Amino acid sequence: MAELPKTPLLDELEKGPWPSFVTEIKEAAKHKASSRDLLGLLERSYRERLGHWKHGGIVGVLGYGGGVIGRYTDLPQDFPAISHFHTMRINQPPGWFYTSKALRQICDIWEEHGSGLTNMHGSTGDIILLGTTTPELEPTFQALCAVGFDLGGSGSDMRTPSSCVGPARCEWACYDTLGLAHDLTITFQDELHRPMFPYKFKFKCSGCPNDCVAAVARADMSIIGTWRDDIKVDHAKVKEYADKGLDIERTVIRNCPGKCMEWDGATLAIDNSACRKCMHCINVMPKALRPGDDRGATILIGSKAPIVEGALLSSVLIPFWKPEPPYEDLKDLVRTIWDLWAEEGKNRERVGEFIQRVGLGNFLSAIGLDPEAEMVAHPRENPYIFYAVGDKE
């Protein structure tokens, strides 16, 4: 193997306690010409303060429209091994669980067909295989399918759904986040692999209002677990926390947004009818408090990053939903929304922007949902009302 390029600037990023991505690229560069050229290109970017990647042309595997991001350097003469350097998105197992065997299978495939570099994981949740050439795409895909993996989404399609660790390891999971994410992924394989929407559509499943996968900020449909009945309290354990020095008044009671808790130094009282299901008290005293038994999820819609019309957080669509496999009620709702948005959405208009444009009230009418007070932070303040009266006498 040829010598590694000189990288005086990048070498600075091998110092310090945090694990270094430069060390990772150098390791791959010992084995792979593409990673060696990537190292050289990146050093050049650091010197020039400028990226050296071009827009992707459309590349992919037979019959799929998504899952591969075309990537080419604008300096192919200097770095020929990365003149194509496409990213493949591989749909992660829900909850990002792996057997060492599955992980090694992916490694072996990527050693044979690509740069040997990955992101574990990309922002949407996929395994990112970072960099290969156009002729290697199909063989990589075939090899991955043979060991049970498939591509994730990209472009104007349903993006790879993701979920928190949920019931696999978290006592706060109010529904089966992994099960729902997997079911949606399998049900909507066509929508995942063949872009046909106005723009991308993401699902994220969080098991409780702590929202560990940032569903409220990063998903077109955010499914966030919650409960309707009383918080389960183990009073002896509450006392234990207090005895061990937890200042319940200061840390728990004063931070309760529902102002629905009282602590007299011996007993914790919760007015559950005013509890906002925020999780704070449960987070502070996990051994003493738990979400209730009547568990389900709040479904919110529309969050996105700034491009095009500004960033949005998701807003409430279904205040409380009981998730039960095979989740047909949710899938019907999703199909109704997709049909409307595909019909009336503009090119590159996310569903949240679509709702902003047509109005939430009109959107609800179009998908056949009744307005509910839970859907707004407060009712309107302006009197420019489009009254829904029919023809008058």
Place this chain on the structure above:
Amino acid sequence: MTEATQRVTDIGPPHHEKMMPPVIQKNYGKWVSHEILKPGVMVHEAESGDKLYTVRAGSPRLVSIWKLRKFADLADKYCGGHLRFTSRHNAEFLLTDPAGIDPLIADLKAIGHPVGGIGAAITSIVHTQGWVHCHSAATDASGIVKAVMDAIDPYFTGTKKIPGKLRIALACCLNMCGAVHCSDIAILGIHRRPPRTDVGAVGKLCEIPNVVASCPTAAIRPAQKDGASTVEVIEEQCMYCANCYTVCPAMPLNDPVNDGVSIWVGGKVSNARSEPTFSKLAVPYIPNNPPRWPEVVDCVVKLVELWAANARPYERMGEWINRITWPKFFRMAELPFSKEHIDDFKHAGLTFKRSAQLVH
């Protein structure tokens, strides 16, 4: 070439059940409580009485398969051949025998991966591709993240204590792959010059109506040049979002002199206590200064220290700032407040201070 009918397609990801260790399969949905035993180590207890120990290791996100194989080896050695990753790029090792915890931590340390990031700690920085792999990056991602994590590593490993959770994220352009817009501290790459339109190429490479429609501020107009269709940019109306460049490669914005990063604070996604909220602008511009962006690192460290010294237990950055008020935050952080801090996009008026409740 294989016949299309013989190809396996649309199989989806492996079912998680095939990937989870037996202790999780057995206790799925039946966990009762957990406890943080020490930095980066927690134990979950199930109804059955079974215990599951988690050891969380930091990772740079960009990892080679040679490192992943080492992770797989550790999973075999300590965890019956299972591991997982978190939504913030950490690797998690799941043990049933607590005797393995300390040797595992030592083995992770030996391959350069610190353990921590659980509970009141700073965990790994969610980030994007940057100069490693993206065309629209206004800055690098991995390099800044590495330099910042080096500086705040004690908050990851727990040698320095903080009042609550603090989430940092980085995106290298306004596309924001990653939830940077709702982070306690967000580092965001920004361009500051309008696109340099290749007037001759636009008509050939791009759909003109799409290019015009891509601009959030209507700064792009169709135009004619030498009888051919192209576009022109009204530069005063451009806020450098690069959306036109995403749609049309003939409109690049990347600029080594004017690109850089901005810093945003006070966002969160969790519902605990206060509602989810966006991060707000703290520092409009810091020039790119590779390889280690010392000005960005200093700024982040200063913000972390200020918050850590002043916030109440569990109070997130934004909750602390809301309590003390934004003007006071700017004074305490010794950050200048400038025209850039005042919103002028849609609904900007809602962000003006509309009361006399001020802290003087």
